[in-house]
Amino acid sequence: MNLWKTTGTIGGLTMVSRILGFAREMIFARVMGAGMAADAFYLAFLIPNLFRRLFGEGAFSSGFVPLFSQRLNGEGGMDEAKRFAEEVLAVFLPILAVVTFIFMIFMPAFVGLLASGWSDEPAKFELAVKLTTITFPYLIFISLVSLFSGVLNSLTRFTAAAFAPALLNIALIGALLIVPDGGPKTAQAMAIGVIAGGIMQLALCWGSVRRAGLKMRLRPPRMTPRVKELMILILPATLGGGIYYISQFFYAWFATRLPEGSLVYLGFADRLNQLPLAIIGSALGTAILPTISRAVDRGENGEAARIQSQATELSMLLTLPAAVALAVTAGPIVAALFQGGRFSAEDASTTALVLSIIVAGLPAYVLIKVLTPGFYSRKDMKTPVVIAFAMLFIGIVFNFLLIPLMGIAALAFTTATSAWLNALALYFILRRRGHFKIEWWLWGRIIRQLVAAAVMAVVLYLIREQLDGFFAGSVSQRLIGVTALVSAGGIVYFAVAWTIGAMNKDDLLILLKRKKVG
Incomplete structure (x- = not known):
């Protein structure tokens, strides 16, 4: 593999997403400013994003990819790698669903813990809870994107995974332009845009995996030896790879005690x-x-x-x-x-x-x-x-x-x-x-x-x-x-x-x- 060429390809596509991200932030700044609704949306977007980076990227960039690559390059080849990915998906998806369900039930308590500095601002706190409840299911979609991206990267097919984040930015820009009043209504439209972006990203990566020749099917969840091996790697890798993002929860806690x-x-x-x-x-x-x-x-x-x-x-x-x-x-x-x-x-x-x-x-x-x-x-x-x-x-x-x-x-x-x-x-x-x-x-x-x-x-x-x-x-x-x-x-x-x-x-x-x- 040519490291310079591969890095250039991934980096170039990531640049497209980042440029769209800047366009999103430029529009956001002018439409929303730095007021109450803007702060509330940032918290609502921060929470599922950090969980995504913690569980999705932390686990699959450091634990899943090496194990998938071993099977892909081993005696079993593509068939063995496909079976391993299906077994992981079968266990991973229910866990994501349960985690999301639990957090949505206890969202007021969780936001209250993270943004306790807003406890004396009822309107801001309630808006933050509402928006986070809308955005949190994004965790399911984007974590599955991380799994499919791990498969694609192991197959040295980097294009779809590198471009996928651009779709989220497109969805959020659309929300800002459709509802430009700059208050809670715009913040809610953006929260819905987060979910729409997650669905589009999943569709792109899932379709790319199928075009690569891996038509994965959903198996009944079962803790096979291969999945156990991954879990042993995931638990510390999730914390190690995502510790920066764990720290962001603490920094958010500090930030809610600073000026609006x-x-x-x-x-x-x-x-x-x-x-x-x-x-x-x-x-x-x-x-x-x-x-x-x-x-x-x-x-x-x-x-x-x-x-x-x-x-x-x-x-x-x-x-x-x-x-x-x-x-x-x-x-x-x-x-x-x-x-x-x-x-x-x-x-x-x-x-x-x-x-x-x-x-x-x-x-x-x-x-x-x-x-x-x-x-x-x-x-x-x-x-x-x-x-x-x-x-x-x-x-x-x-x-x-x-x-x-x-x-x-x-x-x-x-x-x-x-x-x-x-x-x-x-x-x-x-x-x-x-x-x-x-x-x-x-x-x-x-x-x-x-x-x-x-x-x-x-x-x-x-x-x-x-x-x-x-x-x-x-x-x-x-x-x-x-x-x-x-x-x-x-x-x-x-x-x-x-x-x-x-x-x-x-x-x-x-x-x-x-x-x-x-």
Whole structure:
């Protein structure tokens, strides 16, 4: 598998979804602002999304994919892999249904626990409960999407799974345009749009699996040895892979105790932060896990380490400039994208502050995606769990200490700090076990990438000062200014990186030409 080409394919399709996501957020900001209904919807969308990432992505990207790949490449081939997927689906679907049913019954208590800061705002609390009750069944649809995506990724068919999130954004944009009054009615329309988006995503991935030759049928639920093996992997993998999202429940709890709009500010900042993380980190993690698993199964530990080295180089080449650029240009970017309508200049300023802090952890977030396959491919789910829980505890303690001093900025700071501690712990354990070590050639590349990013930061700062009038002007002027910043930053970074040897030039040519060279 060509890692650069595969990452480019997944990342490109993810970019389509992210662009639509930005369009959704831009419309949301202007229609909804950062008021009561906007906060309530963000909480209602956050809860099933976090459960989806916890149960769906956490389990199937780290536990299901290696086991499915083993059977696909083993003696039984496609038939054995298909049977395994059917057995998992037969057990997984009833569990999802029961979990959803229980949460919908006790939704007022659950929202009350998570958003206890809204207890003195009855209208806001009731709206949050209503919206979350509507959106929570999304968990069923999107978790099944994760299962089918795992099958497709193991078959190296990445297109449908990478594009599926775009359908959710299309559904939400439609809801905003159909009901644009900006109050509870719009929030309810968006909640219904979440369910519609989940159904469309499931239909796309299910149809793609059938076209790939796996016409899966629903079996009676039975805890077979194969399903038990997966469950043993899922329980710690769910916590380990989704610990970041578990932490978001705690951060939501803290955010409901901050001024109104805090959930919206955090959501918009995280949207910008997640763009490079999704395009680079998720694409790399998706691409390398099956490949590393096959190398480990064949006993080719050197090949597994080589893949992780290549992924580390690529991730740093792309995330270091993204983090620096977002930090330097946070104000202009947020103003250009979100300011307008019901979203004021003060709202944009607070969002920019959060963004400039949280992106400090961006390279670490992507490194975690690159390093964890080194554990999961060897069936070690425990170590990432222990590390992740330790980081969660540290983050919670930091928040209790820092929020009284820093306000909303403390949430961004602790998120970035915890990510770096997590990434460093994963790396040093892999190195101590002899599974992966950053060689001197790779250290040299990373140092040169930092130099290129520093040069870019200086250029961006100077350009930002010269274009200050654009960023205080109309929406079109702000967009022109941001376009100039992004273009100049990209040109300067890659020109310097190319000149000083911060990248493998042959690999870059492969990515640009989308074909193998020499």
